[in-house]
Amino acid sequence: MSKGLTSRNTDYSQWYNELVSKADLAEHSSVRGCMVIKPYGYSIWEKMQSVLDQMFKDTGHSNAYFPLFIPKSYFSKEASHVDGFATECAVVTHYRLKNDGHGNIVVDENAKLEEELIVRPTSETIIWNTYKGWIQSYRDLPILVNQWANVVRWEMRTRLFLRTAEFLWQEGHTAHATAEEAIEETERMLDVYAQFAENWMALPVVRGKKTPNERFAGALDTYCIEALMQDGKALQAGTSHFLGQNFAKAFDVKFTNKEGKIDYVWATSWGVSTRLIGALIMAHSDDQGLVLPPKLAPIQVVIVPIYKNEEELNAISKIADQLSADLKKLGISVKYDDRDTQRPGFKFAEYEMKGVPVRVAIGGRDLENGTVEIARRDNGEKQTVTQVGLDTFINDLLADIQQNIYQKALKFRQENTRKADTYAEFKRLLDEAPGFISAHWDGTAETEQKIKEETKATIRCIPLNNQAEEGKCILTGKPSGQRVLFARAY
Amino acid sequence: MSKGLTSRNTDYSQWYNELVSKADLAEHSSVRGCMVIKPYGYSIWEKMQSVLDQMFKDTGHSNAYFPLFIPKSYFSKEASHVDGFATECAVVTHYRLKNDGHGNIVVDENAKLEEELIVRPTSETIIWNTYKGWIQSYRDLPILVNQWANVVRWEMRTRLFLRTAEFLWQEGHTAHATAEEAIEETERMLDVYAQFAENWMALPVVRGKKTPNERFAGALDTYCIEALMQDGKALQAGTSHFLGQNFAKAFDVKFTNKEGKIDYVWATSWGVSTRLIGALIMAHSDDQGLVLPPKLAPIQVVIVPIYKNEEELNAISKIADQLSADLKKLGISVKYDDRDTQRPGFKFAEYEMKGVPVRVAIGGRDLENGTVEIARRDNGEKQTVTQVGLDTFINDLLADIQQNIYQKALKFRQENTRKADTYAEFKRLLDEAPGFISAHWDGTAETEQKIKEETKATIRCIPLNNQAEEGKCILTGKPSGQRVLFARAY
Numbered sequence: 001m002s003k004g005l006t007s008r009n010t011d012y013s014q015w016y017n018e019l020v021s022k023a024d025l026a027e028h029s030s031v032r033g034c035m036v037i038k039p040y041g042y043s044i045w046e047k048m049q050s051v052l053d054q055m056f057k058d059t060g061h062s063n064a065y066f067p068l069f070i071p072k073s074y075f076s077k078e079a080s081h082v083d084g085f086a087t088e089c090a091v092v093t094h095y096r097l098k099n100d101g102h103g104n105i106v107v108d109e110n111a112k113l114e115e116e117l118i119v120r121p122t123s124e125t126i127i128w129n130t131y132k133g134w135i136q137s138y139r140d141l142p143i144l145v146n147q148w149a150n151v152v153r154w155e156m157r158t159r160l161f162l163r164t165a166e167f168l169w170q171e172g173h174t175a176h177a178t179a180e181e182a183i184e185e186t187e188r189m190l191d192v193y194a195q196f197a198e199n200w201m202a203l204p205v206v207r208g209k210k211t212p213n214e215r216f217a218g219a220l221d222t223y224c225i226e227a228l229m230q231d232g233k234a235l236q237a238g239t240s241h242f243l244g245q246n247f248a249k250a251f252d253v254k255f256t257n258k259e260g261k262i263d264y265v266w267a268t269s270w271g272v273s274t275r276l277i278g279a280l281i282m283a284h285s286d287d288q289g290l291v292l293p294p295k296l297a298p299i300q301v302v303i304v305p306i307y308k309n310e311e312e313l314n315a316i317s318k319i320a321d322q323l324s325a326d327l328k329k330l331g332i333s334v335k336y337d338d339r340d341t342q343r344p345g346f347k348f349a350e351y352e353m354k355g356v357p358v359r360v361a362i363g364g365r366d367l368e369n370g371t372v373e374i375a376r377r378d379n380g381e382k383q384t385v386t387q388v389g390l391d392t393f394i395n396d397l398l399a400d401i402q403q404n405i406y407q408k409a410l411k412f413r414q415e416n417t418r419k420a421d422t423y424a425e426f427k428r429l430l431d432e433a434p435g436f437i438s439a440h441w442d443g444t445a446e447t448e449q450k451i452k453e454e455t456k457a458t459i460r461c462i463p464l465n466n467q468a469e470e471g472k473c474i475l476t477g478k479p480s481g482q483r484v485l486f487a488r489a490y
Numbered sequence: 491m492s493k494g495l496t497s498r499n500t501d502y503s504q505w506y507n508e509l510v511s512k513a514d515l516a517e518h519s520s521v522r523g524c525m526v527i528k529p530y531g532y533s534i535w536e537k538m539q540s541v542l543d544q545m546f547k548d549t550g551h552s553n554a555y556f557p558l559f560i561p562k563s564y565f566s567k568e569a570s571h572v573d574g575f576a577t578e579c580a581v582v583t584h585y586r587l588k589n590d591g592h593g594n595i596v597v598d599e600n601a602k603l604e605e606e607l608i609v610r611p612t613s614e615t616i617i618w619n620t621y622k623g624w625i626q627s628y629r630d631l632p633i634l635v636n637q638w639a640n641v642v643r644w645e646m647r648t649r650l651f652l653r654t655a656e657f658l659w660q661e662g663h664t665a666h667a668t669a670e671e672a673i674e675e676t677e678r679m680l681d682v683y684a685q686f687a688e689n690w691m692a693l694p695v696v697r698g699k700k701t702p703n704e705r706f707a708g709a710l711d712t713y714c715i716e717a718l719m720q721d722g723k724a725l726q727a728g729t730s731h732f733l734g735q736n737f738a739k740a741f742d743v744k745f746t747n748k749e750g751k752i753d754y755v756w757a758t759s760w761g762v763s764t765r766l767i768g769a770l771i772m773a774h775s776d777d778q779g780l781v782l783p784p785k786l787a788p789i790q791v792v793i794v795p796i797y798k799n800e801e802e803l804n805a806i807s808k809i810a811d812q813l814s815a816d817l818k819k820l821g822i823s824v825k826y827d828d829r830d831t832q833r834p835g836f837k838f839a840e841y842e843m844k845g846v847p848v849r850v851a852i853g854g855r856d857l858e859n860g861t862v863e864i865a866r867r868d869n870g871e872k873q874t875v876t877q878v879g880l881d882t883f884i885n886d887l888l889a890d891i892q893q894n895i896y897q898k899a900l901k902f903r904q905e906n907t908r909k910a911d912t913y914a915e916f917k918r919l920l921d922e923a924p925g926f927i928s929a930h931w932d933g934t935a936e937t938e939q940k941i942k943e944e945t946k947a948t949i950r951c952i953p954l955n956n957q958a959e960e961g962k963c964i965l966t967g968k969p970s971g972q973r974v975l976f977a978r979a980y
Contacts, residue, residue, distance in 0.1 A: 067524035
């Protein structure tokens with residue numbers, strides 16, 4: 001490890017960028033806006049994928065794969081969809097390069113496509129065009145399909161994991177016989193996302209609905225989970241859309257229902273992306289580096305030997321090997337780092353930066369005493385414990401760390417969720433105590449837009465468990481029946 | 491199921507297309523050359539991925555992710571590489587669409603890229619451009635990275651799974667301090683592929699080296715595994731390339747070796763793709779549909795109840811539930827199909843088409859006798875067996891089926907690998923008894939090319955375990971020291 005990180009208080013944004021780099025998670029590629037996800041960062045994504053994939057399968061979904069390219073004309077079929085994505089598309093126009101005779105490789109103008117192809121920014125159009133061939137009757141429904149894929153949205157200002165031109169995600173696309181079933185599915189998948197965020201990422205989230213302004217392009221309703229980062233900015237961590245019959249109408253997907261009548265099919269789509277890695281970092285990590293919830297840590301336990309001679313190393317290695325074997329039996333991933341090219345202090349700093357939840361150090365005195373030294377990454381606490389029953393001890397400790405990280409994030413969110421009853425108070429809080437602000441809003445797009453322009457705060461969601469409360473809109477003073485959740489956001 | 495398949499003897503190509511469609515594996519999308527991999531087909535790919543991924547990890551590799559787009563100029567840096575891929579590239583030239591004011595969505599000419607981007611046909615160039623930043627010293631080596639990704643090669647004549655414009659694959663890209671180490675890696679990964687083909691896909695393969703003509707664009711040596719399909723055509727099922735220092739030189743990737751000297755880094759790359767699904771189908775399946783080796787079958791056992799009334803169904807369901815639970819404990823995937831909308835005969839045909847290795851039927855007489863009827867998909871044999879110890883019986887049966895499918899394919903390959911000592915005999919065999927032909931070749935690219943032009947047969951490989959044998963080239967009569975393996979190929 002080179003020098004430490006810029007502290008979060010000094011420059012949160014700089015801290016994030018340095019952390020992503022020093023923890024070996026990702027880097028900018030030489031292709032504008034695209035990132036390279038490095039092996040350690042990718043292994044976190046693999047853990048997320050594997051858990052989410054199982055949750056999708058447990059709720060009846062299967063994976064499939066649809067083309068990367070979407071004919072331009074498909075976009076035009078759903079009006080609001082094209083408005084939402086047309087301005088940030090990668091467009092394929094040719095299918096061949098050639099040598100220009102002077103040693104330069106150039107685009108072959110004779111290989112121009114009749115219709116341009118768009119690199120998918122999302123796959124509703126190509127998938128609903130496909131579903132048309134799969135659906136005739138209610139017996140063909142529901143279709144519960146998910147896709148793991150890369151997508152491209154030509155973002156101008158990019159940030160590793162949070163906003164990149166290309167990113168990895170999953171997109172669920174389901175087809176149903178009734179609106180009720182589709183809404184139920186939309187809510188079910190939001191709940192899957194919320195459970196994943198809370199139980200695996202240790203990230204408390206607010207479940208809510210987006211305002212019409214903030215809906216997905218083509219949706220009748222967009223549900224979301226919103227999380228709070230340590231700098232008080234909100235981050236949308238997942239969305240689940242009720243698409244009504246919009247895409248079925250655009251692609252003429254009809255079916256015969258149980259009553260023998262013809263109707264359009266009802267749709268949902270839902271997705272989470274590599275953005276979750278950004279959320280994970282910004283919610284939990286500290287000035288020493290990454291802090292990972294044990295359930296998503298690629299390495300859960302690292303064992304570092306501290307020895308004066310070969311003999312000590314051999315004795316330590318025996319203990320380490322036994323402990324490793326015991327931990328693996330409990331399904332715990334463990335690394336024994338006996339590299340002789342680095343000193344223990346260097347290793348300690350490295351695993352701290354990489355967020356390994358539990359570090360076990362074994363030295364000469366431990367050999368004498370039958371002990372090891374255990375350090376927790378989440379709060380830095382160290383303790384000397386006996387080697388007897390160490391596997392169970394560590395197993396319990398990992399569960400405790402997972403819980404502690406969640407509680408810490410929950411406490412942070414509670415402390416940084418405030419009510420504002422006037423616009424002045426609202427603006428003051430945004431600057432002085434950033435976080436979620438619960439405030440009254442008159443329900444109009446105009447007011448929402450004006451607040452956004454004046455303060456950069458947006459309505460993150462209307463929480464699902466919202467309570468009715470009479471009040472006045474902070475901007476217009478018009479009557480409001482409930483508070484909504486505002487924040488500045490990533 | 492609608493009507494059956496065209497038989498292999500009538501029209502092998504038609505049989506294949508119908509099978510891919512009727513077994514619900516994949517379909518052509520409306521985007522030229524791109525396929526939709528349907529859930530059942532994709533679940534076979536998921537099984538393949540999961541096994542291969544573990545094999546890669548067991549040999550020390552980690553996954554990572556690199557950009558979809560490659561700047562055009564990168565291609566030009568490795569001369570033979572650009573020759574190999576330039577004529578079949580999807581080229582991104584613009585990054586925005588707009589409304590032309592008449593309601594048409596058109597490409598925004600103001601959003602033209604300064605440098606065109608190529609959708610990756612393979613990632614050597616972008617990856618070696620990245621590795622440049624990762625490697626300074628021998629301590630940074632080896633780098634053992636794999637990527638699961640989609641790639642695009644603008645093929646004009648496409649065929650589901652076998653040759654499509656977009657396909658899914660994995661590409662390993664490793665960096666080493668010495669040529670020896672890189673060659674060792676190249677051979678290790680070929681062996682991983684061969685073991686996967688033989689032990690999981692039940693597909694016997696010939697391990698060999700490609701001739702210079704058939705090498706990967708940019709490789710010093712291309713190793714391959716070649717399999718024989720039921721129509722006597724060969725199929726390249728995986729390749730592993732020793733790239734020498736070509737890409738390191740093109741992207742200026744140098745390192746300080748142990749002796750303190752500066753040298754270019756040594757490289758390998760290796761990949762298999764969704765093409766393997768095509769190989770799996772064409773090697774084992776029959777006129778009734780798909781035949782899957784149990785180790786890669788998404789559903790290994792299906793249980794179908796045959797009942798006259800509700801009471802019988804309940805009794806059968808109890809047995810089925812118990813059997814399902816017992817099989818799951820053994821890690822066997824099982825489906826109990828108690829749909830009341832379809833008759834048993836329909837279900838039998840469906841699972842036959844989909845290649846489920848073992849079918850268990852339970853009827854009224856079985857209830858009386860404490861038996862079930864078991865049918866094997868691979869050879870169609872049926873037998874009535876006792877319900878006692880059924881889980882173990884089926885477990886053993888699956889192993890036997892896996893073995894039998896492999897042996898059958900091996901026997902087929904042995905019977906269809908022939909020697910030819912004259913060009914006349916060679917041509918006669920190609921037409922009358924297609925398969926592998928082992929023949930002498932004078933070692934020149936000209937001869938290889940001429941044989942290809944005249945017969946459409948190519949040298950599939952020079953087998954790794956080849957024996958020295960004096961002979962004369964079938965075309966030129968010039969001396970040859972060994973036989974090579976010819977075939978017409980997919």
